[in-house]
Amino acid sequence: MSDLGVLKQLLIVLAATISIVFIFQKLRLPAIVGFLLAGVVMGPNGLRWIRGVQEVETLAEIGVVLLLFTIGLEFSLGKILPIRRYIIWAGSLQVLLTTIAVLIASFVLGYSLEVGIFYGFLVSLSSTAIVLKIYNDRGEIDAPQGRWTAGILLFQDLCIVPMMLLVPVLGQSGRVSYLLIGWALVKAVLLLFLIVLAARRLLPWILRQVALLRNRELFILFVIFFCLGTAWLTSEAGLSLALGAFIAGLVISESEFSHQIVADILPLRDSFSGIFFVSIGMLLNLNVLAHDIFSSLLNLGAIVGIKSVVVMLVLGLLYRSLRLGVVLALSLAQIGEFSFILARAGRDYGLLTTSGEQTFLAVSILSMIATPFLIQWAHRLSFGLEAMVRTRSRPESSVPREEAGSPISGHVLIVGFGLNGQNLARVLREVGIPYRILEMDPDLVRLASEAGEAVDFGDGTRPEVLKKIGVGQARVLVIAISDPVASAHVVSQARSLRGDLFVIVRTRYVAEIDRLYRLGADQVIPEEFETSVEIFARVLQQYHIPRNVISLQVDLIRKEHYGTLRGLHLQGRRLEELSQFLAGTATDTFLIVEGSPAVGKSLEELQLRSRSGTGVIAVVREGVSIANPAADFFLAAGDVLVLLGSHKALDEATQILSPDPKQ
Numbered sequence: 001m002s003d004l005g006v007l008k009q010l011l012i013v014l015a016a017t018i019s020i021v022f023i024f025q026k027l028r029l030p031a032i033v034g035f036l037l038a039g040v041v042m043g044p045n046g047l048r049w050i051r052g053v054q055e056v057e058t059l060a061e062i063g064v065v066l067l068l069f070t071i072g073l074e075f076s077l078g079k080i081l082p083i084r085r086y087i088i089w090a091g092s093l094q095v096l097l098t099t100i101a102v103l104i105a106s107f108v109l110g111y112s113l114e115v116g117i118f119y120g121f122l123v124s125l126s127s128t129a130i131v132l133k134i135y136n137d138r139g140e141i142d143a144p145q146g147r148w149t150a151g152i153l154l155f156q157d158l159c160i161v162p163m164m165l166l167v168p169v170l171g172q173s174g175r176v177s178y179l180l181i182g183w184a185l186v187k188a189v190l191l192l193f194l195i196v197l198a199a200r201r202l203l204p205w206i207l208r209q210v211a212l213l214r215n216r217e218l219f220i221l222f223v224i225f226f227c228l229g230t231a232w233l234t235s236e237a238g239l240s241l242a243l244g245a246f247i248a249g250l251v252i253s254e255s256e257f258s259h260q261i262v263a264d265i266l267p268l269r270d271s272f273s274g275i276f277f278v279s280i281g282m283l284l285n286l287n288v289l290a291h292d293i294f295s296s297l298l299n300l301g302a303i304v305g306i307k308s309v310v311v312m313l314v315l316g317l318l319y320r321s322l323r324l325g326v327v328l329a330l331s332l333a334q335i336g337e338f339s340f341i342l343a344r345a346g347r348d349y350g351l352l353t354t355s356g357e358q359t360f361l362a363v364s365i366l367s368m369i370a371t372p373f374l375i376q377w378a379h380r381l382s383f384g385l386e387a388m389v390r391t392r393s394r395p396e397s398s399v400p401r402e403e404a405g406s407p408i409s410g411h412v413l414i415v416g417f418g419l420n421g422q423n424l425a426r427v428l429r430e431v432g433i434p435y436r437i438l439e440m441d442p443d444l445v446r447l448a449s450e451a452g453e454a455v456d457f458g459d460g461t462r463p464e465v466l467k468k469i470g471v472g473q474a475r476v477l478v479i480a481i482s483d484p485v486a487s488a489h490v491v492s493q494a495r496s497l498r499g500d501l502f503v504i505v506r507t508r509y510v511a512e513i514d515r516l517y518r519l520g521a522d523q524v525i526p527e528e529f530e531t532s533v534e535i536f537a538r539v540l541q542q543y544h545i546p547r548n549v550i551s552l553q554v555d556l557i558r559k560e561h562y563g564t565l566r567g568l569h570l571q572g573r574r575l576e577e578l579s580q581f582l583a584g585t586a587t588d589t590f591l592i593v594e595g596s597p598a599v600g601k602s603l604e605e606l607q608l609r610s611r612s613g614t615g616v617i618a619v620v621r622e623g624v625s626i627a628n629p630a631a632d633f634f635l636a637a638g639d640v641l642v643l644l645g646s647h648k649a650l651d652e653a654t655q656i657l658s659p660d661p662k663q
Contacts, residue, residue: 009050016042017274029372032130032277032337036365039281046286064276064341065245066265069227072249073262090148090314091155094332097310098124105302114170118351121163122343122360123303125336128153130368134375135331139509143483144440145327148315152332157246160338164243164345171349204255211257220264223252242341280340284365288358296362300370303363304333321440321459322389326382330374335364379485386462409473411435415460415490416481417444417453420506424478425453436469461489463497471497479505484512488519495520587617588650592639595659604631612652614645 020034042049099120106116131149135141141150203226210222227248234244252258289296308329315325343360346352352360411434414421421437428435437455439445448455458465460479471477477494479487487505494503504523505516516524533554592598598606609615619626619633620640626633635641643653 012042012049013275013278016278021274031274032127032133033369033372035274035277036281036368039278040284040286040365041281042278043282043284045282045284050282061241064242065227065231067276067337068242068246068341069249070262070265072246072251073253073258073265088155089318091152093314093317094152094311095124095156095159097314098307101306101310105306115351118167118170118342118346121166122335122339122346123307125156125159125339125342126153126307126332127334127336127368127371128157129337130334130371131331131375134372138375139484140482143481143486145324145331145483148324149328149331152311152328156336157338160246160342161243163342167342167345167349167351171346171351203251207252207255207257216264219260223261223265226252277337280361281365283357284361285358288355289362292359296359296366299359299363300366303335303367304370304374307333318442322386323379323382323459323461324440326385327375327378330378330381331371333374334367334371335360339364383461383489409470410475411470411473412476412478413438413466413469413471413474415439415477415479417441417448417455418480418482420480421478424480436474438465438469459486461486461493463493466490466494466497471501474498474501476502476504479503481506482508484509488512488516491516491519491521588643590641590643590654590657592635592637592641592657593659594637596637596657597660598635598657599637600634602632602634603629606635606656608653608656612645612656613649614643614653616641617644618642 016038017035020038021031024031024034040046044050099117102120102123103113103116106119107113111119131153132141135143135146135149140146207222210219213219227245230248230251231241231244234247235241252261311329311332312322312325315321315328339360343352343357347357412424412428414424414435414437417425417437417439421439425435425437435454437448437453438458438460439448439455440457440459442457445455445457456465456469458469460466460481471494479490481487481490484507487507491503491505494501502523503521504525505521506525506527507513507516508527510526510529513524513526537554603616616629617627618641619629619635620642621636621638641657643650645653
């Protein structure tokens, strides 16, 4: 009957997990927040639907292993290189300064040095799963704040390795000699090195042999075996299961099978990690929280304040952007899922008391629940603070104006020097149109400057920056950044500065089109719809619709702000006109190539009109146009025929003139 009791508890957890994922997907909130709340409500300290959490914790351990394994898979050391500057500087400064700040606060409150460092570790980590999920849903994952947040979070995830190694050292301090602790640490590092070395040498060959068997079930079983086996080895060495799983994921991420492994393991990861977060919620004692809610809220405010100030300081030092500093500060203000794993290890080594664990759980869960709302408010708060700072530090009369002797005028301002900005600059340079670039990524600014580009470092959402780069003399402003919030703000600021400036905005999202036009954009170019326009234009070309008709249709769609592609309908008259073009007579050109049955034949021998109903109204040979060629005109390879006929007739003529594919 005990087994049936475990099954009942598991069914309750799974039912709650399914419901939460469905509801939170509709609300566009991270499911992790729902898992935590569900655990609090269902657990032994809530409605007592689940009275014992030991069985659930066993499943949660498996969930943690799979969660960290897939994080290691997606971590891929190759991702570090493009954002190494963010990881090395922003990440290390954030973790170090946060740990020091918490250590100082703990020392003031009377905690020991070891406990203060451990608390610093717990607070310094943020939630990769929650933050990146929110940024992805908001369409800001490729924006500067998305890239820099990902860099800092990746650095934090990597820091879990030395942190986990240091937990036993901190817990045993004062009980054993530092020499023995150091030797244990060296042994653990040596074991990890041997595991990684053996795996990198042997694993690719073994994976390849397993994959050659073309048995999907065997492949998945081997991957799970490797994951759990590595976790078990690290556990035997005195480290955690989670750390071993993370290392296993890192090793496999370098193999060519990593993408397939992620796709196969992801469903298992999502299921068990949901159980993990539910089990964390079950550990929270609501009675303790209710009796000491003030202390929990005070600790929450202190943690959010410390982390926010540190991140704003780091971003201010490195990138001189108050706006991004505020956005990243509120995005990284929560406690991360790795902190739960560290807390469990700290509890085992006496670094975390029972009451301290309850306080930590309460603050962690509250910080995770608050994260979606903090990120939602971050942009509004950042723009408000920037406006306040500008007003106080620089009165309107002292705002820098455009220099009358600006070296260029009538130029194009390019905000954002990503792929689209670089391609535009290349074309403008080729045709001799002057331009200036505004970019806030220091690496891109440095590379562009080394390439001789007219580039400035700055944030286009700030009006004084737009003035400084010559918005008063510009003819066109092109906004080519991947941040929808910043794009809208740049449009608004530019339109307030110049009513006659022609503003072009690139966006990835349909929902932004109308808003950008309302803010003052002259042209909004949605990437998805422009791809659709290009596809249907080429399809119409295959049906021999005249190019001027295609151009008219493309212009019509753009003038209607892509209304047709957004589900709106063309007027009936427009559709009738297009139908007449489809049914009517059209012209087309056809190049005679080697192997064509028309080579060496006269127009009379070819009998194109009688066979297809198509007439040849001109022939272009070596750049010379021959109008209305005679019946005895012989065709040669390289001739271009100008054909006249219905769409069906042109299709048949194309088949007649094309070489036989069987020959």
